[in-house]
Amino acid sequence: EVQLVESGGGLVKPGGSLRLSCATSGFIFNTYTMNWVRQAPGKGLEWVSAISNSATYVYYADSVKGRFTISRDYAKNSLYLQMNSLRAEDTAIYYCARSDTSMEPFDWWGQGTLVTVSS
């Protein structure tokens, strides 16, 4: 069974940093594009970033470009999101999500991890 399990969320001050992790199992990790998607409290879904199966292509939403870095570790079958210069508007549940290709939406989602940016 496909499993995506996020971790690393928490409370951080504005300007601070946080690293999210997504441990995966149940599928061949190096054949899928992986993504981060977020949802602010009471709001809709916002795609954040994607990394292709071979890490050749990396994409970011304009709202996080230059502050967030996506990466993946094939030995650990894990996805990461390094978040720097955090702002209040980054407060959201962050979901790890899998895509069949690098230019398509998602077929599987994790349960999410909450990031709160507040002083």
Added chain:
Amino acid sequence: QSVLTQPPSASGTPGQRVTISCSGSSSNIGSNYVYWYQQVPGTAPSLLIYRNNQRPSGVPERFSGSKSGTSGSLAISGLRSEDEADYYCAAWDDSLRGVVFGGGTKLTVL
């Protein structure tokens, strides 16, 4: 403001058929697949329809998707109380180089 446009709300009575629209442009729905997700409050989104009209295993046949030009549509027939949830459409956008979403439609079963 979302790139894809959905009605904020929809409703129906048990057994009815409800449709939810998703309007985009030539750079997203017009040239790429439409996906639909269901999100029950407090839980993660789950895939309902992929590649315009394909249903994953486990999704009831009551749910169907279609695409025409720059718009997509989700239809739910034989409405049930457990269908009460938020529904989102999504597509890749060639200009923005990312996945774009609709703002979501809250479905109420009366």
